[in-house]
Amino acid sequence: MSTLTERSPGPSRASSAPRVATVALTALAPASWGTTYAVTTELLPPGQPLFAGLVRALPAGLLALAITRVLPRGDWWWKSAVLGALNIGALFPLLFLAAERLPGGVAATLSATQPLLVAGLSIVVLRVRPTAWQWTWGGLGVLGVGLVVLGPQARLDAVGILAVLGGTAGMAGGIVLTKRWGRPAGVGPLTLAGWQLTAGGLPLLPLTLAVEGMPHGIDGEAVVGYLWLGGMGGIISFALWFRGIGRLPVGASAPLVLLSPLVATVAGIALGESLNLPQSLGFALALAALLAAQFSPPRLRRDGRTPHDPVREDLAQGELS
DSSP states (O other): OOOTTOOOOOOOHHHHHHHHHHHHHHHHHHHHHTTHHHHHHHTSOTTOHHHHHHHHHHHHHHHHHHHHOOOOOTTHHHHHHHHHIIIIITHHHHHHHHHHHSOHHHHHHHHTTHHHHHHHHHHHHTOOOOOHHHHHHHHHHHHHHHHHHOOTTOOOOHHHHHHHHHHHHHHHHHHHHHHHHOOOTTOOHHHHHHHHHHHHHTTHHHHHHHHTOOOSOOOHHHHHHHHHHHIIIIIIHHHHHHHHHHHSOHHHHGGGGGHHHHHHHHHHHHTTOOOOHHHHHHHHHHHHHHHHTTSOOOOOOTTSSOOOOHHHHHHHHHHHO
């Protein structure tokens, strides 16, 4: 039986390169999601959060199914439905609703609490106890995002706040359950993304028709917006996201969502906004929190010293003898 004092040798340079590539590819997903607020406010018709969620999810899911031609089997029918509801079906409409009712800063700050929610759920579902390192940098990440995007003109709306908190909590649950259930043997991340996008998008079809109906007019800008959200923000980003969740520790993948509000901030600068000194410091703090989550602090023995690597000690003794 292993004990808490055992320590595996640190990763070699050869093994760290794939890890960096995995982190970089996974980070593209929340980075693309950071464009949602700008696309929604600048390109899409207002007052259509259900339709926007439907167009973003269902066509992308059906396209993924057509490419992979693999359907769920066994208990993965209901697992896909649960994950699709958490990651897609509930998240997308709530995300677009929050984008319409809240300033991007308020929505981004609330959504930045997701790593802390994931850490809490991991204790219950995965039996993984996050370290003080993860809790600390998770809190500092929220603080950093808050400094970037919250200001004296921040407008609060109860419906918008409930929407973003509901979507954030749902996706936090989706991250943890995806890590717990993994993927069936022989099933790739694109297949898993197709299952969830379809499962999350199908219920939105009758709901959209019953509540909102079709938009009266969709111009060229809206078409570009929907294509971007369904393509890069849908099928591509979720395939990369599920691939990364399967390969990275949950404590490393969850903080990557901080990229979403940071990219939203950069998009705002591109649209003419600017950052003052506290916002710049907050941006740096949030980015530091994101990077720090990819590493673990050196473990200390009870006497306060860094534990020795027995393999390297043996080699050193051999060289000296």
